[in-house]
Amino acid sequence: MSSVLFVEVYMPATSKDVAREAGVSPSTVSRAFTRPEMVDPHTRELIFTTARRLNYRPNRAARLLSSGQTGYLGAVLPDVNNPFFASVLKGIYGAATGLELQVLFVDFCDDEKAEDEAVTELTPQVDAFILCSSRLSDSAIINLHSKQPVVLVNRQAENIPYVHFDNAEGMREAYMHLLALGHRRIGYCGGPTLSRSAQERLNSFTEMAQTSKAASEGIYIGEFPSTFEGGAKAADTALNQGVSAVIAYNDVMAIGMMNRLISYGIELPADLSIIGFDDVPIAAMMSPELTSVRLPQEEAGRLAVELAVQELQTHDAHSVDMPVSLQVRSSTSRFQPHR
The missing domain is CATH 3.40.50.2300 (Response regulator)
Known part of the structure; x- marks a missing residue:
């Protein structure tokens, strides 16, 4: 006795299937994916919802060719x-x-x-x-x-x-944290002036130093390369400023500072508190763990x-x-x- 094997063949949905289900023309479906700004928002959302339900995915190569894009x-x-x-x-x-x-x-x-x-x-x-x-x-x-x-x-x-x-807010939070810990001579080791974020952080530090000058002295220690080596140089300069806490332009600099200071036998944070910027993954792996302004x-x-x-x-x-x-x-x- 012979047997017949029935195989169900899955046929992916096409733009015509989406058009039929959404009650629009195939050309409207095509425009929704290649030139969405040309399709009424309500119609566009209807097409996208229908496409998701049917698991329709437009052909990427065809889409790019029709739009003149490279992908x-x-x-x-x-x-x-x-x-x-x-x-x-x-x-x-x-x-x-x-x-x-x-x-x-x-x-x-x-x-x-x-x-x-x-x-x-x-x-x-x-x-x-x-x-x-x-x-x-x-x-x-x-x-x-x-x-x-x-x-x-x-x-x-x-x-x-x-x-x-929000670099300005990050600097404000860092400065206020150090003030709350009782620090009164607070230094900032800045990054390269070509960097807009470096300018924003320096401006905010200067503003915080001015507004809290009755309670603290904010000291701009200088501009340094935003690297591990730049942090080491910043550490040497900071030591001559008599500060009890330092905010570094970024975490890489802060880690370079920590490495140099520890090599000198300086106890962190007992002798010097340090804050970085960025909160890169290695910040929490340092010893001591680095306090940092987190940027997502x-x-x-x-x-x-x-x-x-x-x-x-x-x-x-x-x-x-x-x-x-x-x-x-x-x-x-x-x-x-x-x-």
């Missing part, structure tokens, strides 16, 4: 050896992968000329740029944005969507991709100001007068 985002960062930027890049890659986009990234080694050259080279290869802590002038960024979608991370420029951290780095990278896609689709992406928070650990303690 690539350009991520330009100043130093991927810095764990802060590595975390931002991780967020960018994660979000881009989820949207079936590819990422071309460039490390411009904190050099404005190298960044400019990288952007010029990448322009014909990508659909949009994500510029992280860009060293380019406002005019250069605005000019680039006139030709191609741009999203800024940790930087702002007129009429360009950005993901920005991976989330910033993910949001930047969402804004880049929104800018590509509607040319009307909004900007996001991200809150920060002080993560108090064991590198700060109450002021102890020298015995």
